[in-house]
Amino acid sequence: MSENILSIQDLNVDFQTEAGVVHAIRGVSFDLKPQEVIGIVGESGSGKSVTSLASIGLLARSATTTGTILIDNQSVTTMSEKELSNLRGTTVAMIFQDPMTSLNPVYTIGWQIVEALRAHQKISKKEARVEAQRLLELVGIPQAEKRLDNYPHEFSGGMRQRAVIAIAMANQPKVILADEPTTALDVTVQAQVLQTLRTALEISKAALVLITHDLGVIAGFADRILVMYAGRVVESGLVDEIFYRPAMPYTHGLLGSIPSIDSVSSVRLRQIPGSPPTMVGTHTGCPFAARCPLRKEICLTEEPELKLVAASTNSSIGSEHRSACHFADEVVEMPVASMFPDSSEDFSEESK
Amino acid sequence: MKTNVTAETDVKEDTDLDSSGMSGESRSQWALARRRFFHDRLAIFGLIIFSLIIIGSIAEIVLNPSGYQDLTGDYNQAPSWHHLFGTTTIGIDLFSACMKGVLQDLQIALIVSVMSVVLGTTVGALAGYYGGKLDTFLMRLVDLILVVPGLAILIVLSNQISGKGNASLYLAFLLGALSWTYIARLVRAEFLSLRERTFVEAARALGADNRRIIFRHLIPNCIGTITVNATLTIAGAILLESTLSFLGLGLVPPEVSLGMLVQQGEEAATTQWWQFAFPASILLLIILSVFFIGDGLQSALDPRKNRARS
Numbered sequence: 279m280s281e282n283i284l285s286i287q288d289l290n291v292d293f294q295t296e297a298g299v300v301h302a303i304r305g306v307s308f309d310l311k312p313q314e315v316i317g318i319v320g321e322s323g324s325g326k327s328v329t330s331l332a333s334i335g336l337l338a339r340s341a342t343t344t345g346t347i348l349i350d351n352q353s354v355t356t357m358s359e360k361e362l363s364n365l366r367g368t369t370v371a372m373i374f375q376d377p378m379t380s381l382n383p384v385y386t387i388g389w390q391i392v393e394a395l396r397a398h399q400k401i402s403k404k405e406a407r408v409e410a411q412r413l414l415e416l417v418g419i420p421q422a423e424k425r426l427d428n429y430p431h432e433f434s435g436g437m438r439q440r441a442v443i444a445i446a447m448a449n450q451p452k453v454i455l456a457d458e459p460t461t462a463l464d465v466t467v468q469a470q471v472l473q474t475l476r477t478a479l480e481i482s483k484a485a486l487v488l489i490t491h492d493l494g495v496i497a498g499f500a501d502r503i504l505v506m507y508a509g510r511v512v513e514s515g516l517v518d519e520i521f522y523r524p525a526m527p528y529t530h531g532l533l534g535s536i537p538s539i540d541s542v543s544s545v546r547l548r549q550i551p552g553s554p555p556t557m558v559g560t561h562t563g564c565p566f567a568a569r570c571p572l573r574k575e576i577c578l579t580e581e582p583e584l585k586l587v588a589a590s591t592n593s594s595i596g597s598e599h600r601s602a603c604h605f606a607d608e609v610v611e612m613p614v615a616s617m618f619p620d621s622s623e624d625f626s627e628e629s630k
Numbered sequence: 631m632k633t634n635v636t637a638e639t640d641v642k643e644d645t646d647l648d649s650s651g652m653s654g655e656s657r658s659q660w661a662l663a664r665r666r667f668f669h670d671r672l673a674i675f676g677l678i679i680f681s682l683i684i685i686g687s688i689a690e691i692v693l694n695p696s697g698y699q700d701l702t703g704d705y706n707q708a709p710s711w712h713h714l715f716g717t718t719t720i721g722i723d724l725f726s727a728c729m730k731g732v733l734q735d736l737q738i739a740l741i742v743s744v745m746s747v748v749l750g751t752t753v754g755a756l757a758g759y760y761g762g763k764l765d766t767f768l769m770r771l772v773d774l775i776l777v778v779p780g781l782a783i784l785i786v787l788s789n790q791i792s793g794k795g796n797a798s799l800y801l802a803f804l805l806g807a808l809s810w811t812y813i814a815r816l817v818r819a820e821f822l823s824l825r826e827r828t829f830v831e832a833a834r835a836l837g838a839d840n841r842r843i844i845f846r847h848l849i850p851n852c853i854g855t856i857t858v859n860a861t862l863t864i865a866g867a868i869l870l871e872s873t874l875s876f877l878g879l880g881l882v883p884p885e886v887s888l889g890m891l892v893q894q895g896e897e898a899a900t901t902q903w904w905q906f907a908f909p910a911s912i913l914l915l916i917i918l919s920v921f922f923i924g925d926g927l928q929s930a931l932d933p934r935k936n937r938a939r940s
Contacts, residue, residue: 336835360839367837373836379828384850393846394836445836 281483282348283452284310284333289345291325291332291509300559302328302341304509310453315479315486317500317517319493323554326489330455333452333487334370335362340511350452354445370396371446371484373475375458377438381430387441388412394448403490413444416481417474436467439476441550447482447625454479456488471544472499497521502597505529508555508565515599525587525601525610527570527617534615548618564604571617576604666930673926676919683916684736687729697726698886704903705708709904716904718894728912731888734881735868735916738802738925742867743860745806751856752815757814758821769818770809780808781873788879797881801874805867813859825852854931861924872913888913 291303299349301614303325309489310316318326331337331628334349347354350369357365360380366372382390391410395401407426414422430438437604439459446454459475460468472495479486487501495518496503503520505513505528513526524530552569555561564570581612584602587610609617667673690697698776699722715724757768784804788799791800823850824830833847872889874880876896881887888909895905 334835363834363837363839366835366838370834372835374828374832376828380832382833382847382851384853388856393838397837397842438842442832448836 281311281465282309283312283350284487285346285348286329286333287346287348289329289332289347290343291328291337292342293338294340294342296559300557301560302509302557303332305345306506306509306511307345308504308511308514309329310485310487312452312487313479313483314502315488315500317496317503318487318506319491319496319503320491320506321491321532321554323557324506325376325505327457327511328490329506330372330457330487330489334366334372334455336372364398367394367451368449370453370455371449373442373446373454373456373459374438376462377435377442379463380428380442381438383430386427386429387433388428391426391441391445391448394445398449400593407498409448410444413448414441416447417441417444417478419444434462435469436471439463439467439471443474443478444473447478447484450482451484453487454484455489456484457489459488460492461490468495473500493532509557510602511600512566512602513600514584515587516597519599522614523599523610524614525599525606525608526566526603527572528566530612531569531618532610534618538616541618550614550618559630564602570625571619572605572609574604582606656692663930667926670926672922673930676922676926679915680919680923683912683919685716687732692728692769693732694726697723698730699884700726705727706898706902706905708902709756709908712853715908716902718905719898719902724891724908727886727891728888730886730906731891731909732912732916734798734885734887735871736806736864737890738798738865738871738887739867741799742809743863745803746810746813746862746884747856749806749810750859751817751849751852753810754817754819755821755849755852758818759825759840759844759848761802761822768814772814773807778808780870781809783876784870785877785879788874795878798887799923801880802867805870809863809866809870811831813856813863814855816855816859820855821848824848824851850939854928857931858871858924858928861920865920867922868913868917868920 286309287307289303290301291430293300293302299571301403306325306329308316318329320326328337328341328567332341332343332353333349335357336342343355345355349365352361352365352369354362354538355363356537378439381387385393388407388410390415392403392406395406395409396403410428412420414425419425419437419440421507425433425437430441433441441460443459456475460471475486476499488496490496500517503513503515503517505520506625507528513520513529515525519531520529524533528550531548537547550569555568556563561581563578563580564582566572570577582602582604584600585606587599587601589604598611601610633880643911681697681814701721702713702717702723704713704717705721706719709716713725716727717723718727753768753772757765788801791797791804830843830847835841838847868888871880871887875887875889876893878893880889883890891909892906892913895902895907895909898905
């Protein structure tokens with residue numbers, strides 16, 4: 279028995295495709311403590327969403343999953359479909375990216391919350407409706423009683439995502455998986471929805487896995503960060519450590535490509551050259567080697583393991599700073615993103 | 631028909647503008663659909679005609695239960711106040727006979743329609759949702775039924791049943807067994823696209839099992855398609871029954887159907903025009919009005935029309 283609410287050990291997910299076997303996830307491990315917020319970042323195709331779908335057994339049939347996934351000390355990988363149905367919604371809930379499509383268009387918001395409640399609890403329709411109204415008020419929807427009878431198309435994007443959060447909270451889950459919950463929303467609405475999510479977490483005492491490619495969202499929200507690249511976790515640690523002392527060139531690259539409000543507009547962002555490798559077949563060496571400015575011989579032949587960053591100051595168990603880079607201890611001392619070429623120079627040369 | 635349909639969409643779009651008004655009141659899917667339906671002139675016209683025919687036939691059967699087989703002694707009378715549609719060669723009041731035929735046809739059509747909806751929705755939903763081998767098996771079954779020439783089967787089998795006591799019931803089941811395939815195909819197609827939608831995944835992530843997803847989430851999303859095709863099946867069944875009866879293969883006297891009356895009247899069409907014209911017009915009116923109602927329902931129930939503002 280562990281105290282972790284979600285524990286993933288050595289997760290591997292392969293997809294059989296016409297082009298060959300795609301290794302979407304390769305040896306991902308992490309633990310989530312109760313009430314903890316963990317952020318998973320990475321660019322498109324790095325395996326963020328597959329990790330979250332795998333952890334509640336929602337992957338397509340073409341996927342083969344190995345490794346152990348424990349939610350509340352129950353093994354997801356060995357569960358029957360019926361046991362999974364009981365687990366989903368009660369112990370673990372999921373929030374999807376696009377609130378336009380994750381609500382059923384032919385039912386009212388109220389119906390959908392009541393449905394979620396009554397799928398797992400033996401309560402009357404009347405009680406469920408009262409509870410649904412309470413949930414809607416909780417996520418900050420005004421005139422909740424009236425709004426229960428609205429259809430999804432009568433809600434704005436932000437309100438829909440709030441309703442989705444209300445549905446996710448309905449059965450007091452212990453873990454919420456949020457797959458890019460704000461990506462489809464306006465920036466102003468994003469902040470409101472994140473605030474709603476925070477309130478929801480405080481009230482329900484749930485832990486959260488927040489998947490996003492927006493580092494800004496993570497910075498203000500997560501306790502710990504996992505950086506994923508090519509189906510692996512390439513760096514993990516507390517938020518401050520990842521942001522101020524990144525120990526993997528890829529993380530440096532991600533941080534360097536965030537526009538900041540005080541940067542001069544003529545300065546171009548530092549970008550990571552190239553694109554992620556295809557995940558078909560097997561590769562040797564570090565998956566980031568081809569794009570890495572610090573690449574050495576060893577990077578092309580040997581894939582680095584996710585190991586402790588020796589120079590790190592934090593050593594508390596479970597949230598150690600780890601990095602999958604042969605030169606982590608040197609990289610961690612470098613100024614953020616300094617190893618990537620400053621593209622503003624190229625830009626000015628071009629214009630001459 | 632085609633021109634009617636376009637004219638009707640124009641009318642409907644106009645009315646959509648008012649119905650999408652900025653009032654904060656929430657209207658249910660059905661209320662919205664009803665509103666749109668009642669703004670559709672052709673659909674309303676169809677509904678009125680259809681209702682009048684039904685009311686007329688029920689009233690006639692209640693007031694004059696044996697009118698369709700009573701020999702009045704007035705042979706080959708032209709339409710008059712006494713005999714609204716005239717009389718037949720053997721002296722039966724044609725109005726009574728027509729109304730009896732209407733009820734008979736509608737009874738058959740309803741059975742066919744219900745059978746098609748139940749069978750077609752079930753088969754289509756299972757095939758579309760589960761896919762794979764089940765889908766292949768069920769759809770080949772559908773293909774098999776579709777390629778079998780339905781009329782030939784009906785002609786062979788109706789010889790067997792036409793003598794039996796409740797021939798109309800047999801005929802209805804036979805027609806139903808042959809006409810569910812269209813709904814099955816349409817429902818399957820809808821399921822194929824619906825099952826990939828995020829809300830299905832979201833429902834599953836909330837712990838809904840397959841049965842719950844199929845019956846509570848997906849079938850309600852197809853209700854428009856199903857309703858529309860149920861009405862069209864009614865029209866189709868009436869037509870098919872009339873065809874059979876016209877060929878003398880459906881029902882036989884003493885049962886009455888519109889097709890049978892058309893066939894009997896056709897012999898005298900040039901001299902006693904009413905014997906052909908009235909049953910044929912009633913048949914035409916029923917089928918047209920059912921089509922108009924179906925078209926109206928189709929536009930009214932399309933959930934995409936509800937997203938006036940999103």
